[in-house]
Amino acid sequence: xxxxxxxxxxxxxxxLCAYPALVRAAEAPVTATKPRPVDGTVQGEEKAVLTQAPFxxxxxxxTHATKVVVxxxxxxxxxxxxxxxxxxxxxxxGEVPGSFIRIREGDLVEFHLMNHPSSKMPHNIDLHAVTxxxxxxxxxxxxxxxxxxxxxxxxxxxxxxxxxATAPVGMHxxxxxxxxxxxxxxxxxxxxxxxxxxxxxxxxxxxxxGEEGLQPFDQRKAEDERPGYVVFNGSVGSLVGxxxxxxxxxxKVRVFVGNGGPNLIxxxxxxxxxxxxVYQEGxxxxxxxxxxxxxxxxxGSAIVEFSVEVPGTYILVDHSLFRAFNKGALGMLKVxxxxxxxxxxxxxxxxxxxxxxxxxxxxxxxxIVELEAARAAAIRADEKIAGLTKDIQIARGKQVFLQTxxxxxxxxxxxxxxxxxxxxxxxxxxxxxxxxxxxVLQGLTGEVEVxxxxxxxxxxxxxxxxxxxxxxxxxxxxxxxxxxGEAVSADEVKRQRAELPPPAAxxxx
Amino acid sequence: MNPRTNNLVLAxxxxxxxxAMCAAATAVAAAPVAPAGMAIIAAGEHRPLFVLPxxxxxxxxxxxxxxxxPVTNGEFLDFVRDNPRWxxxxxxxxxxxxxxxKHWAGDLEPGEAARTNQPVVWVSWFAxxxxxxxxxxxxxxxxxxxxxxxxxxxxADGENDPEYQRALRHWYSMPAPAELxxxxxxxxxxxxxxxxxxxxxxxxxxxxxxxxxxxARGDTGLDRQLFCGAGSAGAKDTGNFPAFMRYGFRSSLKAxxxxxxxxxxxxxxx
Numbered sequence: 001x002x003x004x005x006x007x008x009x010x011x012x013x014x015x016l017c018a019y020p021a022l023v024r025a026a027e028a029p030v031t032a033t034k035p036r037p038v039d040g041t042v043q044g045e046e047k048a049v050l051t052q053a054p055f056x057x058x059x060x061x062x063t064h065a066t067k068v069v070v071x072x073x074x075x076x077x078x079x080x081x082x083x084x085x086x087x088x089x090x091x092x093x094g095e096v097p098g099s100f101i102r103i104r105e106g107d108l109v110e111f112h113l114m115n116h117p118s119s120k121m122p123h124n125i126d127l128h129a130v131t132x133x134x135x136x137x138x139x140x141x142x143x144x145x146x147x148x149x150x151x152x153x154x155x156x157x158x159x160x161x162x163x164x165a166t167a168p169v170g171m172h173x174x175x176x177x178x179x180x181x182x183x184x185x186x187x188x189x190x191x192x193x194x195x196x197x198x199x200x201x202x203x204x205x206x207x208x209x210g211e212e213g214l215q216p217f218d219q220r221k222a223e224d225e226r227p228g229y230v231v232f233n234g235s236v237g238s239l240v241g242x243x244x245x246x247x248x249x250x251x252k253v254r255v256f257v258g259n260g261g262p263n264l265i266x267x268x269x270x271x272x273x274x275x276x277x278v279y280q281e282g283x284x285x286x287x288x289x290x291x292x293x294x295x296x297x298x299x300g301s302a303i304v305e306f307s308v309e310v311p312g313t314y315i316l317v318d319h320s321l322f323r324a325f326n327k328g329a330l331g332m333l334k335v336x337x338x339x340x341x342x343x344x345x346x347x348x349x350x351x352x353x354x355x356x357x358x359x360x361x362x363x364x365x366x367x368i369v370e371l372e373a374a375r376a377a378a379i380r381a382d383e384k385i386a387g388l389t390k391d392i393q394i395a396r397g398k399q400v401f402l403q404t405x406x407x408x409x410x411x412x413x414x415x416x417x418x419x420x421x422x423x424x425x426x427x428x429x430x431x432x433x434x435x436x437x438x439x440v441l442q443g444l445t446g447e448v449e450v451x452x453x454x455x456x457x458x459x460x461x462x463x464x465x466x467x468x469x470x471x472x473x474x475x476x477x478x479x480x481x482x483x484x485g486e487a488v489s490a491d492e493v494k495r496q497r498a499e500l501p502p503p504a505a506x507x508x509x
Numbered sequence: 510m511n512p513r514t515n516n517l518v519l520a521x522x523x524x525x526x527x528x529a530m531c532a533a534a535t536a537v538a539a540a541p542v543a544p545a546g547m548a549i550i551a552a553g554e555h556r557p558l559f560v561l562p563x564x565x566x567x568x569x570x571x572x573x574x575x576x577x578x579p580v581t582n583g584e585f586l587d588f589v590r591d592n593p594r595w596x597x598x599x600x601x602x603x604x605x606x607x608x609x610x611k612h613w614a615g616d617l618e619p620g621e622a623a624r625t626n627q628p629v630v631w632v633s634w635f636a637x638x639x640x641x642x643x644x645x646x647x648x649x650x651x652x653x654x655x656x657x658x659x660x661x662x663x664x665a666d667g668e669n670d671p672e673y674q675r676a677l678r679h680w681y682s683m684p685a686p687a688e689l690x691x692x693x694x695x696x697x698x699x700x701x702x703x704x705x706x707x708x709x710x711x712x713x714x715x716x717x718x719x720x721x722x723x724x725a726r727g728d729t730g731l732d733r734q735l736f737c738g739a740g741s742a743g744a745k746d747t748g749n750f751p752a753f754m755r756y757g758f759r760s761s762l763k764a765x766x767x768x769x770x771x772x773x774x775x776x777x778x779x
Contacts, residue, residue: 076684088684117769120684122761143761144768145608167753217682219750
């Protein structure tokens with residue numbers, strides 16, 4: 001296609017779609033509304049109660065469908081990811097995971113999505129509970145400082161994930177834009193004593209786990225599915241210590257478990273508990289009983305129920321264990337109440353167990369000790385392995401020199417005329433090895449004569465260097481810049497250090 | 510030579526090399542003289558993020574001039590002085606939403622929150638277009654803007670400059686700052702244009718013609734022809750997150766919208 005033809009088509013396309021879009025916008029700039037058919041099955045109207053994890057809105061008492069207005073605000077903010085680590089989270093409702101929404105099967109939901117005026121990005125919401133293209137995403141695409149409203153009928157009961165679906169969608173989810181919406185079946189869920197909301201998600205930080213400071217999103221790690229963090233409820237420690245979820249012995253607990261992903265499947269497990277009932281994948285039927293670990297897909301959920309019989313702390317984990325112990329996927333359930341020795345005894349016997357090492361050690365044990373001693377002796381005997389040859393000392397000493405000494409003595413050891421004496425071909429340096437060791441350990445103050453020139457400066461003590469480092473750096477300078485001399489050993493430095501007078505008391509301490 | 514002089518010489522050498530690389534992209538026609546405050550963007554090709562498989566994969570961009578800096582509050586003040594109907598109290602809701610110039614102290618008074626050397630924001634597409642006309646200029650197209658913005662400080666094809674791409678992704682993943690920097694504070698790209706990234710989003714003349722539907726996943730679906738814009742094919746470069754964000758941002762806009770971090774700059778034919 002020739003450029004002008006292309007341009008014509010381009011312009012035509014522009015007229016066909018861009019221009020009508022402008023005209024539509026001009027006719028009804030901000031508050032466009034579409035007439036909606038009346039839903040005869042709903043009675044009344046109420047505002048949805050939204051809660052932030054780990055809490056769940058109270059069960060619905062209504063026995064009829066109603067119109068529920070949900071107001072959810074998107075806020076981008078810098079929040080704690082772990083101690084000393086911050087991350088720019090994009091949130092539904094100000095927290096990660098997003099606010100828990102609880103409605104009833106048959107309800108008509110009028111969804112108001114507000115994008116805070118300070119947001120950098122446009123956002124939208126895809127609720128898996130919505131039956132319709134994009135789960136509401138296309139209808140809720142909202143620029144910063146604007147608001148979208150759409151409605152849906154909650155046809156299907158179940159526990160559903162919602163998330164942002166704006167490009168690049170994985171990044172929006174990884175940045176915290178996910179939450180749960182429960183559509184209770186008409187008959188409700190069986191009563192329990194406690195309900196909690198736990199949602200897993202990954203965070204792809206540029207720095208490794210625990211690296212301090214504000215961590216930017218790392219696209220490569222996200223593509224490779226290598227998160228720095230896998231967390232419950234948005235941050236490391238969100239369900240630990242004072243923030244642990246609680247129950248009393250004998251109570252029945254229900255946990256609404258979600259997984260925002262964006263990439264990893266969770267193997268949800270509570271250490272020391274067995275799920276009496278699991279509504280797999282967040283459906284409305286108890287599909288399995290007596291479950292140790294249940295899979296929660298990315299962009300999916302599960303409902304687990306269990307009774308807590310024995311007091312103590314129960315640990316919630318993703319049983320892909322490096323995520324739990326190294327990336328943060330760990331929470332706590334604290335159960336209070338009297339001990340129940342019938343169910344769990346606690347430790348009854350604490351005794352020594354010697355195994356085959358009894359009576360002075362086994363044959364194999366002795367053999368291992370002998371071999372290790374032989375290996376250590378061989379290493380000591382071989383200077384190359386032990387790092388004691390002069391060449392190795394020179395190479396290592398150069399590293400010390402380039403970190404510590406060259407600032408004053410210069411890279412070629414030439415010093416600075418009138419201020420810093422040279423090391424290159426230095427009579428002062430080469431004539432007294434022990435004096436050089438002391439100079440490094442104690443510093444050097446007062447007049448010295450080097451190669452016939454007088455210097456009167458201050459060399460600061462460098463006694464924070466180890467004996468080995470001092471031996472190496474002195475060996476380096478004594479064999480560089482035109483110098484040639486014998487090596488300095490760490491033992492020599494050690495002896496000189498031992499003879500030093502104790503350091504003067506620091507008057508500030 | 511002390512280290513500082515060293516750095517300066519090095520920087521100068523890098524800039525010379527950069528100028529050479531940008532020029533090399535198009536050393537065909539004799540370089541025209543740039544209008545005051547504008548940079549010449551040499552002709553080239555833009556690779557759109559979304560194209561139909563049977564469409565050309567690149568869009569030719571003719572040589573044009575682009576403002577070196579985003580339009581500032583100071584310049585916009587001159588505009589509303591000359592054009593009373595674009596003052597905050599007079600503007601028609603049809604052409605700018607209720608937040609138009611909301612950070613200004615008054616109709617003719619930018620005030621503390623809108624210093625004269627900061628980019629103007631809270632302006633609608635209609636207002637930006639009117640400003641450009643008043644200046645005898647126009648808004649750049651998406652293709653022109655994206656083509657100019659693809660250049661890094663060192664080279665015209667900034668997408669092949671990994672260090673630059675890392676810096677861009679970093680900015681796009683940080684929140685909008687509470688207070689905007691002045692214009693021209695960063696490094697110019699190799700065309701000599703400042704602040705295409707890292708300061709504010711910018712209006713383009715055809716901002717809503719290359720559309721992301723609002724649902725990221727549908728944009729790679731088969732029924733994309735249902736939607737306005739660039740067709741059913743998926744994105745050319747699914748790894749170019751900053752480009753997705755820009756396309757996404759533009760798609761969320763309507764012409765009367767005003768946003769706290771959305772400004773503009775002008776272009777001109779040569």
